Amino acid sequence: MIRATERLFLSAALPAVLAACSTTSGYPSLAQRDVERIGGSATPIAGEQTPEEPALPPASADLVTRLDGLVAAAQQTDAQFKEQQGPAERAVAGAAGAAVTSDSWATAQIALAALESRRGATVAPLAELDTLYAEARDAAPLEPSPSAQAIEKSRTQVSDIVARQDGVIESLAARLRS
Template sequence: MIRAKARLPLVPPAILLALPLALLASACSTAGRYPSLALRDVERAKPVAGDPAPPVRPLPPASASLVTRLDGLVAIARDADRQFQAQRPAAERAVGAAGDVGSDSWSTASVALASLESSRSNAMAALGDLDTLYVDARTAGALEETPSAKAIAAARDQVNGWVAAQDDVIAHLSARLPG
């Protein structure tokens, strides 16, 4: 005699997956109070009326060694600007008298212009050092304008003014030079 095998009913796979998920979801629920959704003090963008203002601590001044270094960099740029201004009249005369490309007068004007660019290079090197100091000070101050960053910015602005004026002169003379 042949016996029929007992067949179990097939359970759809979706139900098999849903059962463990339901058990996991029920384990996450809490019995009791839920946390408040109200703004916490830390989440407030602006202080609420009645909140005490945070104390403002004065920042320490820039260190003496930084001030000395800034003075040195500004002095280098000032000397470069003096040298530039001393050479400027001769370069202007040479460019004004320059002849055709390749002539002696054109070569003299080109050399005078190169001399101006060379005297500007020390000011640009000082400006590069000031830029590096400024970035380091701002990074260390965590976006806060520290006295060190302010002192560096002031020196940087002064040197940048000299370099920008020198750039204008060189661009003007270069445009006038034939060729």
């Protein structure tokens, strides 16, 4: 039987004996090769021009039609907003100084809510334009494509309508609170 000290000696000597059996002749060297060294320069060859990037295609007819439809939808809801704006202004003026529990104040609140509803209908095309713009910018992230520019133009038109509606609603709400 092998004693504990012999077992300890054999377990310590085993890695050394196995290392002696190995060889390095069949494996490539890990030293740096000539082709791995950096050489040359980054200067272009004289007379050689870098190719220009191809121009991005113009906005498609389908996209332009869709944008026109979204702007038209926003303009239509704006026309409805303007129709409701006059009665809302009269209702708010009639509620000036009235108690919060009065019928005139409730009528003014309902008219203001109708305006906010029309504004919400105007924001829907703006949200779709925002989505289209984000997709167009993802497709050409370095510079705005003609499609992104067309979308931005429509976004600006609809955003201006929404901003004007916001101003009207804020003004009427402030008059109603005071």
